[in-house]
Amino acid sequence: MRIRVIVPITSFSEDYLEDRRKRLSKEALPMTELEFVSVKKGPITIESFYEEELAAIDLLENVKKAEEDGVDAVIIWCSGDPAVHAARELVKIPVVGPGEASFILAALLAHKFTVISPLERDIVRYENMAKILGIESKLASVRPLGITVLGLRSNREKAVERIILLSEKAIKEDGAHAIVLGCLGMFGMAKEVQEKIGIPVIDPGIAALKIAELLVQTGLSFSKLTYPYPPKKES
Amino acid sequence: MRIRVIVPITSFSEDYLEDRRKRLSKEALPMTELEFVSVKKGPITIESFYEEELAAIDLLENVKKAEEDGVDAVIIWCSGDPAVHAARELVKIPVVGPGEASFILAALLAHKFTVISPLERDIVRYENMAKILGIESKLASVRPLGITVLGLRSNREKAVERIILLSEKAIKEDGAHAIVLGCLGMFGMAKEVQEKIGIPVIDPGIAALKIAELLVQTGLSFSKLTYPYPPKKES
Amino acid sequence: MRIRVIVPITSFSEDYLEDRRKRLSKEALPMTELEFVSVKKGPITIESFYEEELAAIDLLENVKKAEEDGVDAVIIWCSGDPAVHAARELVKIPVVGPGEASFILAALLAHKFTVISPLERDIVRYENMAKILGIESKLASVRPLGITVLGLRSNREKAVERIILLSEKAIKEDGAHAIVLGCLGMFGMAKEVQEKIGIPVIDPGIAALKIAELLVQTGLSFSKLTYPYPPKKES
Amino acid sequence: MRIRVIVPITSFSEDYLEDRRKRLSKEALPMTELEFVSVKKGPITIESFYEEELAAIDLLENVKKAEEDGVDAVIIWCSGDPAVHAARELVKIPVVGPGEASFILAALLAHKFTVISPLERDIVRYENMAKILGIESKLASVRPLGITVLGLRSNREKAVERIILLSEKAIKEDGAHAIVLGCLGMFGMAKEVQEKIGIPVIDPGIAALKIAELLVQTGLSFSKLTYPYPPKKES
Amino acid sequence: MRIRVIVPITSFSEDYLEDRRKRLSKEALPMTELEFVSVKKGPITIESFYEEELAAIDLLENVKKAEEDGVDAVIIWCSGDPAVHAARELVKIPVVGPGEASFILAALLAHKFTVISPLERDIVRYENMAKILGIESKLASVRPLGITVLGLRSNREKAVERIILLSEKAIKEDGAHAIVLGCLGMFGMAKEVQEKIGIPVIDPGIAALKIAELLVQTGLSFSKLTYPYPPKKES
Amino acid sequence: MRIRVIVPITSFSEDYLEDRRKRLSKEALPMTELEFVSVKKGPITIESFYEEELAAIDLLENVKKAEEDGVDAVIIWCSGDPAVHAARELVKIPVVGPGEASFILAALLAHKFTVISPLERDIVRYENMAKILGIESKLASVRPLGITVLGLRSNREKAVERIILLSEKAIKEDGAHAIVLGCLGMFGMAKEVQEKIGIPVIDPGIAALKIAELLVQTGLSFSKLTYPYPPKKES
Incomplete structure (x- = not known):
């Protein structure tokens, strides 16, 4: 299974991203393929509600792209779970908040x-x-x-x-x-x-990974009654 | 007192904004000067968590600008209170969610x-x-x-x-x-x-206006312990 | 608008009442006319459930009279909100507890x-x-x-x-x-x-005043389903 | 043990009081001596918060008198438990609300x-x-x-x-x-x-009686930290 | 009335049981006949969820037997109320947990x-x-x-x-x-x-006794909707 | 990893046990080795608090034995989670209730x-x-x-x-x-x-399996502060 970790901050260098990927991969199942991507636009770190908002747009684009790319589950790499409710509306795959x-x-x-x-x-x-x-x-x-x-x-x-x-x-x-x-x-x-x-x-990080793997294995995802797709607008 | 209403959606024409301003002004105190502005970038309407995120960035810029302009209080013109916690971090003036x-x-x-x-x-x-x-x-x-x-x-x-x-x-x-x-x-x-x-x-709308007026009159605003300024980053 | 403050204790001299009226008036809206009355029978101060009961009867008479006198809202001048639920049953105007x-x-x-x-x-x-x-x-x-x-x-x-x-x-x-x-x-x-x-x-005191003014301005009062008039007795 | 039931309404005739006493006595312990008294001033029945207040003063006098008379516990004969918190402040004996x-x-x-x-x-x-x-x-x-x-x-x-x-x-x-x-x-x-x-x-009625008997038997009463005596006033 | 106290632990000697019976009898009503029995199989004391389970089977047999013997109420002599929900399913008489x-x-x-x-x-x-x-x-x-x-x-x-x-x-x-x-x-x-x-x-111990006596006197017991008899099995 | 499912009821034939094992194995990770055992003494099914108690002793013995046998986690095969708190006291490995x-x-x-x-x-x-x-x-x-x-x-x-x-x-x-x-x-x-x-x-069943696998993988188990070992008795 493919799980993509989306880092909602801009202070992760490519090396750091790769380092995180390697470290988290040690905790992953053998059949799990882990990907780490980071937002291009966003805050350095998230330590406020404001910075959560700064992270949201690029993060949400990444979530949509993940599903389009055939990824099985997404993890938002921040314990504040920024934009996680919005993200779940956009896709069917699980979007896990640590x-x-x-x-x-x-x-x-x-x-x-x-x-x-x-x-x-x-x-x-x-x-x-x-x-x-x-x-x-x-x-x-x-x-x-x-x-x-x-x-x-x-x-x-x-x-x-x-x-x-x-x-x-x-x-x-x-x-x-x-x-x-x-x-x-x-x-x-x-x-x-x-x-x-x-x-x-x-x-x-491990909790999020393991819950993501659990959900993919069981075919469970977040309820579409709680997180329905954003409505089409009447014209 | 000056109260600025920020409309976080893009489907309000200038006329409609003005119409809302006039109608709400009838409910305002004589000393209240009401302004209505709308975000330039954002969703048509807000009916999902996703659309709240779409509204947030421009909305937050507007909140900051309102304080810089000397406005006494801000109202976010949406009952879902989008980005209201983030907004309160950015300013000292009250940011009221309807x-x-x-x-x-x-x-x-x-x-x-x-x-x-x-x-x-x-x-x-x-x-x-x-x-x-x-x-x-x-x-x-x-x-x-x-x-x-x-x-x-x-x-x-x-x-x-x-x-x-x-x-x-x-x-x-x-x-x-x-x-x-x-x-x-x-x-x-x-x-x-x-x-x-x-x-x-x-x-x-009226509840938000009246609470905003109440707060300005009493010199009360949202607690800076609940909504502290976003932290400066260490370099 | 006329707002009458009812002081449910007997230790306020006429001078003290007038002093409180003047001080609270500084916080009031220009269109607010403030009146302070005190119960004639009641406790010196209210520091117990018992003293709340001592205050109630005269207080309730005052609430009824306030509405008859055309007052727009009543404030009970005690943070314990004595008899406030009973008072709301008797009248349609807002009875605000600080x-x-x-x-x-x-x-x-x-x-x-x-x-x-x-x-x-x-x-x-x-x-x-x-x-x-x-x-x-x-x-x-x-x-x-x-x-x-x-x-x-x-x-x-x-x-x-x-x-x-x-x-x-x-x-x-x-x-x-x-x-x-x-x-x-x-x-x-x-x-x-x-x-x-x-x-x-x-x-x-200021919170009660401002909420009272807010309610009068908006035409809101306490729900008559929560506080219905005391029932007429069958004979 | 002596238990006094205080009826906080005025619509109980002497006969009706005696009838209630007899009926409740059938549920009482052999060692329980039941007394029924009714307030002299108060509402016909209690069906509102307002009528609770009408009942309170005479009721509270009766509670104090009960303790002075050496009664072991008091029951307020109304399921709304009017003035029960105030009453417990005045005495040490249990004041039970049905x-x-x-x-x-x-x-x-x-x-x-x-x-x-x-x-x-x-x-x-x-x-x-x-x-x-x-x-x-x-x-x-x-x-x-x-x-x-x-x-x-x-x-x-x-x-x-x-x-x-x-x-x-x-x-x-x-x-x-x-x-x-x-x-x-x-x-x-x-x-x-x-x-x-x-x-x-x-x-x-039976619940109140049995709890009253239980408390008297066990030497338990309502906490004087929850219901302390009304404070003496400084002069 | 007959109340049987079931001691769910094995460390009470016959003398100690009799001593407890005598001491608790001093708190009992004159019409109460107190019996103390102890499980034969069970833990020395109950200080864990595990020891509650060790106590349960013999305890439950004792509860059933108590009802068969015509006892009016049962008290489980342990403040953790072990197996008390199960016990109430088996009988109609009150099973009181201290x-x-x-x-x-x-x-x-x-x-x-x-x-x-x-x-x-x-x-x-x-x-x-x-x-x-x-x-x-x-x-x-x-x-x-x-x-x-x-x-x-x-x-x-x-x-x-x-x-x-x-x-x-x-x-x-x-x-x-x-x-x-x-x-x-x-x-x-x-x-x-x-x-x-x-x-x-x-x-x-006294609380359990007094509640047991109260329930027997009033004809109240635990709800058979909350604690229905264990179902017969279909064959 | 070895996960043992303990069936706390006696109505599972050996064939049925094996059938359940096969079916649940389809949901398990490749590295998971599933075992199904059933209590020898216990109720036919568990549909009451009483039957939970009937199941407990043999169930708890099985839990202890599982840890001694080197099993990594235990699942109690009943949604009522019978004796699960007691079981967790006895061992260090996770005891999962469905x-x-x-x-x-x-x-x-x-x-x-x-x-x-x-x-x-x-x-x-x-x-x-x-x-x-x-x-x-x-x-x-x-x-x-x-x-x-x-x-x-x-x-x-x-x-x-x-x-x-x-x-x-x-x-x-x-x-x-x-x-x-x-x-x-x-x-x-x-x-x-x-x-x-x-x-x-x-x-x-699948939820319990997946949570058990998650816990074993992460080295997490139930808190020994919540479920400490039963205490040794002083002599």
């Missing part, structure tokens, strides 16, 4: 979970995401690292250390029984954290 | 309320809006007219008739005690419907 | 808000008010000052200082993005606090 | 329950009561008989018949697994209905 | 309550119990003692001391207005704690 | 979903399951077929027909946007139904 994919797995695996986010402002986004998915009673807390997306890339070690620290606080003070890494800038850090803290730590 | 403005007034005035929407697909949007505002227990139902936005414009009489019919059903079958008109295509129809059905009927 | 008016504005302007109340016991009242309005997921916390209503009057400076202190705690510890002043004894303090803490601070 | 008592028993005994109320307007009251008790997810529906309180007294047979009819509808259409009779005017009808429909039917 | 009985009384008596549990792991069980009863908004917190069930028995004094300590914390930090003792190992400790902390403290 | 697995996928794919259950009594079980998972706002309804588990096996055609009929009703009357088949007796029917009704239809 945020939602992580949240439902965490809701399954644990009584309550905490999201580790880059910044304080992400609390609004993730609490709203939980409300829309209906699982707010499973969300123990959102704990911000105080590290920007670019900061996560440039200082991986410090980030992992701080994620471990906040996860331990979340367990102790918020009653968290699982951790969701709330940014693709934390991709690849889950296993290390999980080994340290001993509870499930969900990597948004 | 959907949210209508919902909180209805929640105040009645035990439960029903939203009359153009299409069945709007149920998802409005139930999610209620969840995010936290008032889902006050939302009796969303009742779709089965009439598109353009259809509302071209056949006003039929629309009013059908709104009355569905409102009566909502009272009887869903326990609605107030009605929210869930599309700016129904602007100006509330009073007629209210006279017929005898319970509060909230016009989204 | 508590509810503040809560819905805060729910609109911020992801979450905190109520600063006089006493610890007020937590019950305000959490129940949020439940009935349906917005409990927006209520970050209720933070009591530990100052009685009379104490608020006699030591304004200390009150403002403590409100600022608790608001900052609410932001930091409870995730509050806006503040509601939960007592009319704090009337006139919002702007000062807002300047200090930088997020929306809602004054219950 | 509405709340019925609701918690129904929440225990069944997945969901329906309240049969006299009038359509009661829906607001009972849905709000469920919200405050926190059990709205257990409330299947409120079904109004369309019979006033006086009508319940004057035509018992018709009332029972209609309660059975609505209960069967509630089972079939609303998923009710238990029934709460939502008015003391239906006192004594539960057993008859229960025999007919085969699911638990809760009589508010 | 956990549920305590929760609904606490929900009635206080704005919010805290459960004091033996171990940290009990948080999951009690938060889920509150969700199913629908009263999660009334549950302030679950506070674990860090003492096993056997530890509660062997060191009563230390347990009481620690319950008082945690209750005071729950009042101060979690907003608790009542306390539920969340283990039958704390049976008989409530009064002592209540005297110390001054808010209602609910003993699960 | 009910929970289906619910979270449906919550992801659709605004709201309906569960098609065999019998009316299943409504309680599935509404409680949704409450515990926290997704009750996503559950549009539970629609019972009125067909027993054995009936599903003996008359497949009628069952499919009726599932289609109820699914269409659920879409039209309850707002369902996806369907969950709420019994393993409907295993293998999803694709047929999905083709007919055009929205996602989730097969509980």
Whole structure:
């Protein structure tokens, strides 16, 4: 199966894209063919509702093109799931958001979970995401690292250390029984954290990949009653 | 005070814009100066999440420009409140969404309320809006007219008739005690419907105007902790 | 328009009433004519459910009289909104409670808000008010000052200082993005606090006035399905 | 133990009071001494929030007097539980509301329950009561008989018949697994209905009595943190 | 009336059973005849979902036998209410779980309550119990003692001391207005704690007894629509 | 990877077990080795809470044995997820319940979903399951077929027909946007139904398999804070 990852930001060099592809491919099924593309127009990183909007148009074009190219599923490479509702309207293939994919797995695996986010402002986004998915009673807390997306890339070690620290606080003070890494800038850090803290730590990139593979295998996709095609206009 | 209404769709002619401005001005305070502008690039109408994204970029530019022009508050002329969260990040002045403005007034005035929407697909949007505002227990139902936005414009009489019919059903079958008109295509129809059905009927255009005026008068705006400015990127 | 403020307690001298009228008038629209009346029989202040009951009968008579006198809207000058549901049954004009008016504005302007109340016991009242309005997921916390209503009057400076202190705690510890002043004894303090803490601070007196003006202007009132007239008795 | 039932309406003759006392005594424990008193000033019946307020003052005096007289618990003989929060502030002995008592028993005994109320307007009251008790997810529906309180007294047979009819509808259409009779005017009808429909039917008078007896026996009463004494005023 | 207490664990000696019977009898009505029986096969104590399952089969046989023996109600002597839903399917007589009985009384008596549990792991069980009863908004917190069930028995004094300590914390930090003792190992400790902390403290054993007596007296039992008999199998 | 399916009922002949294994294997990954075992002691089918208890002991022994045998994940072949919480306490490997697995996928794919259950009594079980998972706002309804588990096996055609009929009703009357088949007796029917009704239809057997495979691949399992090992007893 072909799964295309669409990166909605412009700060991924070709090399970086290829690096991500290789790393994620290690988590993929043998029959999965992974492609990474990035938007040409869009924000450097997405850390605000505004930047989600900046990313949307090129992202949506990419989603449509993916289906035309015969791709089986699409992943939006951002935990805020930008434009994911709009994208699902445009196509029949699954469009997976890493945020939602992580949240439902965490809701399954644990009584309550905490999201580790880059910044304080992400609390609004993730609490709203939980409300829309209906699982707010499973969300123990959102704990911000105080590290920007670019900061996560440039200082991986410090980030992992701080994620471990906040996860331990979340367990102790918020009653968290699982951790969701709330940014693709934390991709690849889950296993290390999980080994340290001993509870499930969900990597948004892997969660999205695995849910995408699951959907393609089962022939399931997002409901066309929830995400119908945009209507034709009467003339 | 100056309030600028930004129309996020391209199907308003200059005349139509002016007509809307005049009609809404009748509802405005004497000290309110109303301006209507429309996006140059965007969808014909907004009836999907996708079209919200199409509207966003030009809309957001307009919001920024409004503040630069010294406008006191902005209204997004669409009940789906497209890009309203992003817009609030960009400016300090209030950016009012007619959907949210209508919902909180209805929640105040009645035990439960029903939203009359153009299409069945709007149920998802409005139930999610209620969840995010936290008032889902006050939302009796969303009742779709089965009439598109353009259809509302071209056949006003039929629309009013059908709104009355569905409102009566909502009272009887869903326990609605107030009605929210869930599309700016129904602007100006509330009073007629209210006279017929005898319970509060909230016009989204007027609700947005009055909330905007209220905010300007009181010096209140949307919280900058909920909608902080988009972050500067580290270099 | 004529708006009558009914003070449900007996500790307002004529001078104090006139002082409040003048101060609130500064916030009113030019076309608003404000009247302040106080109950003749009732409690000194309202700090318990019991004192709400003591206030009710004279208050309700005043509400009826207000409508008979041709007043356009009534405000009950107490954030606990005493007898407000009963009052709405008696008349067609809007009867605005400062508590509810503040809560819905805060729910609109911020992801979450905190109520600063006089006493610890007020937590019950305000959490129940949020439940009935349906917005409990927006209520970050209720933070009591530990100052009685009379104490608020006699030591304004200390009150403002403590409100600022608790608001900052609410932001930091409870995730509050806006503040509601939960007592009319704090009337006139919002702007000062807002300047200090930088997020929306809602004054219950001004919120009630502005919502009352909004309702009169739009011809909206509380639903007669939610608040029908008390039934005639069969004989 | 002495339990005093306070009737908050004025339409109970001395004979009727005595008749109610005798009937309720059949349900009481051998050690329970039942007293029925009625307010002297108050409404004929309570069918509105307004009439609750009319009943409150005399009712509250009676509650205080009951404690002074050495009574062990008080029951307010009205399913709307008028002034019950205020009353609990005034005394240490339990003040039981038949509405709340019925609701918690129904929440225990069944997945969901329906309240049969006299009038359509009661829906607001009972849905709000469920919200405050926190059990709205257990409330299947409120079904109004369309019979006033006086009508319940004057035509018992018709009332029972209609309660059975609505209960069967509630089972079939609303998923009710238990029934709460939502008015003391239906006192004594539960057993008859229960025999007919085969699911638990809760009589508010008996529920209140049994909860009152339970509390007295166990030395439990309402929390003084939830219902503290009204504060003394500073001078 | 005959009430049979079924102890679902095997660590009660005959003497200990008799001791419990005597102690609980002091709380019973004069007309109540109390019987204590213990399962023959089952866990030493119940501190996990697994041990609930170990207890279930013998427990359920005992419940059936109780009804055959003409017993009027059954109490499962464990606050986790093991197999209580299954048990109610098998019989018509009330099967009372001390956990549920305590929760609904606490929900009635206080704005919010805290459960004091033996171990940290009990948080999951009690938060889920509150969700199913629908009263999660009334549950302030679950506070674990860090003492096993056997530890509660062997060191009563230390347990009481620690319950008082945690209750005071729950009042101060979690907003608790009542306390539920969340283990039958704390049976008989409530009064002592209540005297110390001054808010209602609910003993699960007494709560279960009193609710059982209440149900027998009123002829109420659990709904057979919620707990229908297990179906006969088609052959 | 090795995944063992444990059938908690005794009515599967060896042939039937093998047939199920073959059918489910068609849905499995190439690297998945599927095993089907059935309890020796247990109910014929599970249609009540009581029968869940009958199934538990042998089921739990099988779960422990599976881990000892080096199996990577276990599936309980029953949509009611019997003893699944207890089972997770006993082992480290994932124990997947088809009910929970289906619910979270449906919550992801659709605004709201309906569960098609065999019998009316299943409504309680599935509404409680949704409450515990926290997704009750996503559950549009539970629609019972009125067909027993054995009936599903003996008359497949009628069952499919009726599932289609109820699914269409659920879409039209309850707002369902996806369907969950709420019994393993409907295993293998999803694709047929999905083709007919055009929205996602989730097969509980396939959902459980795919979630189990996903967990094994990612090294995730259920949180040991939510499901800790049963405690050793002090002696």
